[in-house]
Amino acid sequence: MKQIPWIKKYAPKNSAEIINQTEAVQKIKEFLIKFPNINKKALLLYGPPGVGKTSSVYAIAREMNYEVVEMNASDVRSARKVHQILDEAIKGKPFFHKGRIILIDEVDGMSGKEDRGGLGALINIVGESKWPIIFTANDPWDPKFKKLRDICELVEFKKLSTLDAYKALKRISISEKLDIDDNVLRILAERSQGDLRSAINDLQTLANL
Ligand SMILES: Nc1ncnc2c1ncn2[C@@H]1O[C@H](COP(=O)(O)OP(=O)(O)O)[C@@H](O)[C@H]1O
Ligand SMILES: [Mg+2]
Incomplete structure (x- = not known):
């Protein structure tokens, strides 16, 4: 899809x-x-x-x-x-x-x-x-x-923090009604190194598995 x-x-x-x-x-x-x-x-x-x-x-x-x-x-x-x-x-x-x-x-x-x-x-x-x-x-x-x-x-433009990335992912997760554990969001945020594009793409990939 x-x-x-x-x-x-x-x-x-x-x-x-x-x-x-x-x-x-x-x-x-x-x-x-x-x-x-x-x-x-x-x-x-x-x-x-x-x-x-x-x-x-x-x-x-x-x-x-x-x-x-x-x-x-x-x-x-x-x-x-x-x-x-x-x-x-x-x-x-x-x-x-x-x-x-x-x-x-x-x-x-x-x-x-x-x-x-x-x-x-x-x-x-x-x-x-x-x-x-x-x-x-x-x-x-x-x-x-x-x-x-x-x-x-x-x-x-400053590098975003892990917390910034986490909050952004959380917001999307709620809006998309995802069933993804908070700890997973934290890991994705951590892994992104402040790159919100890659964090959001990772979340979308994960949601489609
Ligand atoms: N500071 C930010 N605030 C809100 N969303 C952001 C921010 N940075 C990145 N994003 C998200 O990541 C995507 C890619 O950001 P983008 O502006 O293309 O980054 P850059 O041009 O710095 O590489 C955006 O479409 C948005 O969804
Ligand atoms: Mg750009």
Whole structure:
């Protein structure tokens, strides 16, 4: 039976549902409210996998009535591709929303050199865009991101605690009426090392056994 993935079903729908990333959420909201009257015209959200970087952008966008135009950085390795995909998005106007966020997700995979200028083109796009741009990365300290760091405000997403993960799993377990022992939830939470995506996926797998 095909189910919708619980990571989607239980993704935060507004900023109040984002677990334990208060500072980051506040920074993103302020950035959007002030844009374009700010020093840095883009954000770089960074932190380990599965802690809410991507889903927070969607939750805040929904709450503030912004459209999200997302692209995965792996789709825009060459400068040509960057322009092909983004030139429209950085200029036009959304039909149904107050504004637009351009989300360039998971830039880690891009290479500074042999990627035919993709990273450099993204940096130019920030200068040209009429809409706010948000990047995400796991490791923003890689030397290849030096220029990107210079033009972005950095926003840290913290690793979630085992307790955070446990509470999230508990909530899902109740909502799905699962018959799973609390200790099992604790073990799943522990094993996830603060990666809520993997914890929730593990729970769904277990529930289907
Ligand atoms: N801080 C959080 N608050 C609520 N849900 C979260 C949080 N972090 C992760 N999740 C859950 O895990 C899923 C994956 O999170 P995601 O935002 O894609 O992580 P990241 O982009 O940091 O790798 C989300 O859809 C959501 O279900
Ligand atoms: Mg992500």
